[in-house]
Amino acid sequence: MKISYNWLKQFLNTDWEAEKTAELLTDLGLEVEGIETFESVKGGLQGVVVGHVITCDKHPNADRLKLTTVNIGSTEHVQIVCGAPNVAAGQKVPVATIGTTLYTKEGEAWQIKKGKIRGEESHGMICAEDELGLGDNHDGILVLDDSLAPGTPCSEVFQIENDHVFEIGLTPNRSDAMSHFGVARDLRAGLEQLKVKKELITPSTSNFSVDDRSLKIDVEVIDPKLAPRYCGVTIRNILVQESPDWLKHRLKAIGLSPINNVVDITNYVLHELGQPLHAFDATRIKGHKIQVKTLPKGTKFVTLDDVERELHEDDLMICDAEKPMCIAGVFGGIHSGVTENTTSIFLESAYFDPISIRKTAKRHGLNTDASFRFERGIDIAITEYALKRAATLIKEVAGGEISSEVVDLYPIKKKDQQVFLSFDKINKLIGQEIPRDTIKSILTSLEVKINNVTETGIGLTIPSYRTDVEREVDVIEEILRVFGYNNIDFKEKINASIAKTAQVENHVLQNTVGDFLASNGFFEIMTNSLTAQESDIKDKDETVEVLNPLSADLSVLRTSMLPTGLQSINHNQNRRLLNLRFFEFGKTYYKQEKGFEEENRLALYSTGNLNDQHWNGTDGKSDFFYMKGMVTSILQRLGISNVKEEPLRNALFSEGISFSTKKTLLGIMGWINPSVSTAYDVKDDVFFADIDWKALLNLVKETKIQYQEIPKYPSVKRDFALLLDEQITFKEIHDLAFQTERSLLKEVTLFDVYKGKNLPDGKKSYAISFTLQDHSKTLTDKQIDRIMSKLETNYNQKLGANLR
Numbered sequence: 001m002k003i004s005y006n007w008l009k010q011f012l013n014t015d016w017e018a019e020k021t022a023e024l025l026t027d028l029g030l031e032v033e034g035i036e037t038f039e040s041v042k043g044g045l046q047g048v049v050v051g052h053v054i055t056c057d058k059h060p061n062a063d064r065l066k067l068t069t070v071n072i073g074s075t076e077h078v079q080i081v082c083g084a085p086n087v088a089a090g091q092k093v094p095v096a097t098i099g100t101t102l103y104t105k106e107g108e109a110w111q112i113k114k115g116k117i118r119g120e121e122s123h124g125m126i127c128a129e130d131e132l133g134l135g136d137n138h139d140g141i142l143v144l145d146d147s148l149a150p151g152t153p154c155s156e157v158f159q160i161e162n163d164h165v166f167e168i169g170l171t172p173n174r175s176d177a178m179s180h181f182g183v184a185r186d187l188r189a190g191l192e193q194l195k196v197k198k199e200l201i202t203p204s205t206s207n208f209s210v211d212d213r214s215l216k217i218d219v220e221v222i223d224p225k226l227a228p229r230y231c232g233v234t235i236r237n238i239l240v241q242e243s244p245d246w247l248k249h250r251l252k253a254i255g256l257s258p259i260n261n262v263v264d265i266t267n268y269v270l271h272e273l274g275q276p277l278h279a280f281d282a283t284r285i286k287g288h289k290i291q292v293k294t295l296p297k298g299t300k301f302v303t304l305d306d307v308e309r310e311l312h313e314d315d316l317m318i319c320d321a322e323k324p325m326c327i328a329g330v331f332g333g334i335h336s337g338v339t340e341n342t343t344s345i346f347l348e349s350a351y352f353d354p355i356s357i358r359k360t361a362k363r364h365g366l367n368t369d370a371s372f373r374f375e376r377g378i379d380i381a382i383t384e385y386a387l388k389r390a391a392t393l394i395k396e397v398a399g400g401e402i403s404s405e406v407v408d409l410y411p412i413k414k415k416d417q418q419v420f421l422s423f424d425k426i427n428k429l430i431g432q433e434i435p436r437d438t439i440k441s442i443l444t445s446l447e448v449k450i451n452n453v454t455e456t457g458i459g460l461t462i463p464s465y466r467t468d469v470e471r472e473v474d475v476i477e478e479i480l481r482v483f484g485y486n487n488i489d490f491k492e493k494i495n496a497s498i499a500k501t502a503q504v505e506n507h508v509l510q511n512t513v514g515d516f517l518a519s520n521g522f523f524e525i526m527t528n529s530l531t532a533q534e535s536d537i538k539d540k541d542e543t544v545e546v547l548n549p550l551s552a553d554l555s556v557l558r559t560s561m562l563p564t565g566l567q568s569i570n571h572n573q574n575r576r577l578l579n580l581r582f583f584e585f586g587k588t589y590y591k592q593e594k595g596f597e598e599e600n601r602l603a604l605y606s607t608g609n610l611n612d613q614h615w616n617g618t619d620g621k622s623d624f625f626y627m628k629g630m631v632t633s634i635l636q637r638l639g640i641s642n643v644k645e646e647p648l649r650n651a652l653f654s655e656g657i658s659f660s661t662k663k664t665l666l667g668i669m670g671w672i673n674p675s676v677s678t679a680y681d682v683k684d685d686v687f688f689a690d691i692d693w694k695a696l697l698n699l700v701k702e703t704k705i706q707y708q709e710i711p712k713y714p715s716v717k718r719d720f721a722l723l724l725d726e727q728i729t730f731k732e733i734h735d736l737a738f739q740t741e742r743s744l745l746k747e748v749t750l751f752d753v754y755k756g757k758n759l760p761d762g763k764k765s766y767a768i769s770f771t772l773q774d775h776s777k778t779l780t781d782k783q784i785d786r787i788m789s790k791l792e793t794n795y796n797q798k799l800g801a802n803l804r
Contacts (some may be wrong), residue, residue, distance in 0.1 A: 002254040004184050005164040009270075011184035011201050014191070016162035021187070028190045030177055031482045038253040040161040040245070041133045042107065047100030048132065048154040049073060050144060051124075056089040061118040068126070070095055073151015081122040086140035090493065093141055094132060096125045097184070103133060129180060134158060170363050173377035174467040179274030182465070182554035189482050190443035198436070203272065205388040211401035217346050219407045222293035226316045229326065229380050229410040230292055231387045234282055236344035238262065238400035247397065259502040262338045262345060267369070267392055270480045273350060274387035275379055277317075279327060284336050287321025290346065295324060303331045304365075315360045316352060321714045329357040329374040331366050338772040341717050344403070349387035362548040379465035380414050416449075417462040421475050426458070432488055442482045448475070465577040504679050504701045506600075509638065510585055513602065516637050520630065522581040522604070527564035529587060530554035544589045544596060558590035559605035561690060562672070564651065566680035569607060573682065579608035581622075585693065602696070604669070604689040605684070612757040624655055624671050627687040631669050633658060638696065639703050640666075645731065652676055652688075659691075664699065667691035715773035718788055720795075721804040722766045723759070728799055735766060740794050742778070747771035747772060765804060 005018050014021070051070040054077055059065035066087055069077045072095050080095070085095070087795050129135040129142045132154070147158060149247040168183070176182045179202070188200045215234040221227050242249075249256050251267060258264050266277040299312040301324050309327075311317070314329040327335035329352040338345060357374040361367060363584035384406060384516045393404055427433045427477055439456070443450060449461040450663045462469045469475060474583060480488075514524060530546065543558055547557040558564060562586060572580055582605040590597045606627050610620040640661075648656035648668055656670025670690035677686045722733070730750045737748045752767035759765060772779060772787060795801040 001105055001168045001170045001178065003168055003180060004250060004253040005162065007163075007167065007180045007250055007253070008184050008187070010204075011181055012188055012191075012198050013201070014198060016580075018166075021167055024190045025166065025168070025183070025187060026483055027481075027486065028150055028186050029171070029174070030183060030186060030421045032166045033169045036167065037164045038161075038163040038165050040249045040252070041158070042103045043101055043109075043133070043157065044160050044162060045094075045132060045153070045155040047112075048094050048096050048127065050148045050152040050157065051093050051564075052096035052150040053087065053089050053091045053126075056087055058119060059118060066119060067120055070122065070126070071126070071150045072097065072124070073149070078123040079121055080124050080126055081117040081120055082126045082141065084126065084141040086124060086143070091141075092144040092146055093150050093614075094127045094144060094157075094595060096127055096131075098122075098124055102127075102131060105130075113397075119201055120494045123377070131152075141590070144291070151283070163253050165253055172376060174464045175373065175378060175467055177275075178373050178376065178378075179270075179272060181273050185447070188625065190444065191420075192441065192445045192755070193482055193661075195255065203389055204342060205385060205392055207389040208392050209402065210405055212403050213405065214401035215282060215344060217282065217288050217290055217407075217410060218405065219290045219429060220292070221409050222326075223316070224409075224411050226294075226356050227292045227385050227409075228352055228353070228412065229341065229408070231384050231409070232290065232346055232407045233347050233387060233402060234344065234404040235391060235394055235400045235539055236403045237281070238343060238394065240338060240340050240342050240398065240399040244397055260338065260340065262342070262394055265393045265397060267345075269386055269390040270369055270373070272527055273382060274373060274388050274391065275382055276329065276378070276668045277337050277386065277390050278332060278348045278370075278372055280318075280325060280336050280345045280346045280348065281338055281342045283342075285320045285325070285346060286323065290348075291321070292318045292328065292350075292525050293317060293319060295319070299324065300665075301327070301335045303327065304337060305333055306334055309364055312360070312363055314356065316356055327360060327364070327366075328352055330361050330364070330371045331368055344349070344400075345394075345636055346390055347387060349390070351378060353384065359548055362550070369542055376540060377467035381464040384408050384412075396423065397447065414464065416464055417466075418451075419462060419469075419472055419475055421472055422457040423710045426470055426476050426479065429473065430480055430488065431491075434483060436467040436481065437481055438483065442479050443475075446478060446482065448478075467492070503777045504697070506697060507725065509697060509700060512635065513634055514583070514585075516634065517583045517604070517630075520581075520633075521610070522583045525565070525568050525584045526570060527561075527580045527584060527586065528554065529557055529589070530561055531556060542590045544591050557591055559588050561586055561588060561601050562676075562688060565603055565605045566672075566682055566686065566689070570681050573684070578684070579612065581606045581610075599699075600693040602634075602667075602689075602691040602693045604691075606687045607684045622685070622687055624687060627669055627689055628657065631667065631689050635659070635666070638700050639705060640696070640699055650658040664695045665692065666695055666699070674675050707748070709775075711773060713774060713778045715771050715774070716768050716779050718772070718784065720768045720770070720788075720791070722768060722795060722801045723763055723804050724766055724799065724801045726755075726764050728801070730766065732799060733766065733801075736794055737768075737770065737791060738751065738796060740790050741772075744772050744774055744783075744787060745770060746773050768787050 014685045018035055020037055026032050049072050051072045053068050053070055055069040057067050059067050059081065065081055065083050068080050068082055068087060070080050096112045103109055115122055126141050128140060129137040170177060177186055185200060188198055189196050215236050217234055219230060219232055221230050240260050240262055241260045241733050243258050247264050247268060248258045251264060254271060256267055262279050266279055268277050294313060294315060295311050295317050299311040300308055302312055308532035317324040318326040318328050321741050322637050324333065328330045352374050354375050354377045357371055361371040364422055377671040383729050387406065397790060420571050451459040451461055460475065467722050469478060513593060533556050544557040546555055565582060568582060569580055584603045586601055587598050588601055606629065608622060610622055610626065642661065644660050648658045648670060650656050652673060654673050656668060658668045659666040667690055671687040732746045738745060749769045751769055754765040772784060792803060
């Protein structure tokens with residue numbers, strides 16, 4: 001938000017330097033992010049002086065040029081070649097001296113230099129209006145008042161305004177400071193704490209009076225909840241024209257382009273007091289009636305930017321007896337605004353429901369100065385005052401007569417907030433005792449009314465413009481920011497408490513798993529929970545739609561972690577990062593019959609090579625078994641055992657499995673179907689695991705850690721090379737081994753698979769390793785041979801496997 005320092009001084013007479021004022025505003029919570037310099041004429045006419053044309057003769061070498069001698073206030077007259085048809089001896093003219101920098105309309109700088117024009121020296125330039133940036137006229141040079149003395153700086157003649165403009169990073173809660181008057185009010189409070197007493201000058205409306213009652217327009221508010229207060233007045237016989245310089249300078253300083261005197265006044269009062277206003281051409285209001293109401297869904301309406309929009313049934317509209325004229329509090333209509341032909345207006349000042357305005361603005365993708373303020377909550381108490389202020393200024397710059405009484409529809413008066421402030425609470429929250437007189441002084445400077453004072457606290461009435469101050473702590477925050485955070489003493493002793501946390505708290509386990517994955521080459525990502533409707537992979541009936549999406553790409557809440565993960569993979573691959581391993585802790589969202597649900601998930605993604613190219617190693621592609629190993633390792637790291645793996649039939653996966661315990665599905669993983677990944681422009685194979693983090697967390701809480709002694713006796717390994725049918729899985733071999741020997745068999749691993757020549761059709765060879773161990777004694781060859789014999793027999797009888 002831009003704040004003009006010169007404008008600020010209209011309300012607070014201060015001679016502080018801009019930088020010093022900026023520091024105080026920042027201390028008050030209105031952070032000044034930068035200070036810009038504004039000049040009403042770019043360059044400030046530096047180097048341009050009043051010149052007196054002594055002689056003016058025809059150029060000896062050019063028919064259209066003249067050779068002049070000009071007194072510019074120096075000891076010697078200068079010779080200047082001029083091509084203007086109206087230059088003549090005796091005139092007072094603006095002269096840009098050598099070294100002066102002038103600017104084009106586009107802002108490009110060019111410098112006046114000594115030169116020769118058709119053989120004659122020229123020591124400066126006699127300027128036209130447009131060359132100085134004072135207007136658009138280029139018919140001839142600008143002739144000045146004859147009473148001016150040669151050498152007088154033109155910056156004094158034309159009263160060039162120089163200003164400093166503060167760029168304030170306003171927080172959303174500070175709606176009271178969305179105007180120059182609001183910032184001045186805060187600045188006054190800060191100055192008083194520095195013992196600098198300044199009067200806050202309030203803009204006057206004492207000149208407001210009704211001239212006649214010849215143009216009455218009736219107003220009807222259909223839904224007072226959406227428009228709790230609505231004011232209006234008519235003004236006739238106005239002359240719409242260019243605004244005076246003072247008004248244009250104020251608007252230009254804060255980055256606004258002047259339009260015409262009426263519209264400029266509405267913008268001026270908006271930035272002066274924070275109250276949005278709108279002027280309607282009264283002759284275009286059919287039936288001499290204003291209706292504030294909503295219209296049926298799909299109603300067409302053309303806004304000021306000449307865009308036809310479809311209205312929502314909740315959009316509040318300003319209508320006449322026949323048609324809509326304006327989207328209330330957001331944007332005007334193209335057929336009802338003020339033009340150069342307007343002679344009478346209906347001036348509107350209102351308070352609209354902040355939530356309604358925000359939803360309407362977002363629905364139509366509009367963000368205006370008016371909607372910005374209405375969304376955050378303006379001061380309902382100044383609605384009529386701002387109207388009178390604007391009407392008075394319009395009469396001043398556009399003439400006319402106020403031709404109706406002020407209409408003020410305010411059926412339910414808003415009561416000011418009452419708060420009781422405890423002295424003990426102040427000291428406890430701030431951590432330092434502030435003198436009670438200082439507290440009362442700060443509250444008074446903030447226009448907080450003190451109703452009563454007791455030994456324990458103060459009864460307060462909060463002014464209506466502080467819509468964000470509702471609780472005792474809000475008042476304490478106000479006291480603290482004006483008192484100054486820098487004035488709070490640091491304690492020599494710092495107290496801290498150690499929070500007792502359980503071993504299985506969510507963030508602890510997330511850190512454990514995150515560290516484990518990071519140590520295995522994974523990178524953590526954080527993606528948006530919002531995604532596009534077409535990107536969602538679940539049934540549309542389950543999708544949670546956003547009522548006011550910022551864009552179509554952010555219109556629904558995700559029901560799966562996969563789409564945003566694939567988008568991240570695509571983003572990286574487009575930048576030649578092809579070997580990727582990601583993990584993300586996130587949420588998915590669903591719409592169910594009983595309401596909305598959200599689930600905590602852990603997603604893993606792997607694509608490309610596992611290792612970078614190296615002369616002393618292999619690349620190793622990401623594959624199904626790598627991702628399965630990572631999921632298994634996570635479960636083991638968390639102490640979860642007896643997990644059941646089952647084949648998974650799912651349109652997402654070409655091959656997939658699920659992980660579950662007896663009662664709970666823990667997650668799924670597999671090779672993403674290429675048709676799914678290519679939809680996100682990911683052409684490489686992607687392996688994905690989706691883990692139910694809540695189920696995992698609950699299972700960890702139930703899992704009891706059991707400790708056992710390190711075995712004293714050695715383990716023994718024996719291998720089988722089994723010839724099997726191709727359809728037999730390692731899981732069947734693994735499970736049958738433990739069914740055969742439960743006590744001494746500790747581990748079964750697959751260390752080689754062979755398919756090819758020298759094997760019968762439909763057969764494959766598995767090399768299996770068995771680890772045997774007895775914790776109480778050393779195993780004998782006889783025991784080992786007996787177990788291996790039983791395994792061989794069972795494999796042959798139940799799986800048809802033979803030893804090779």
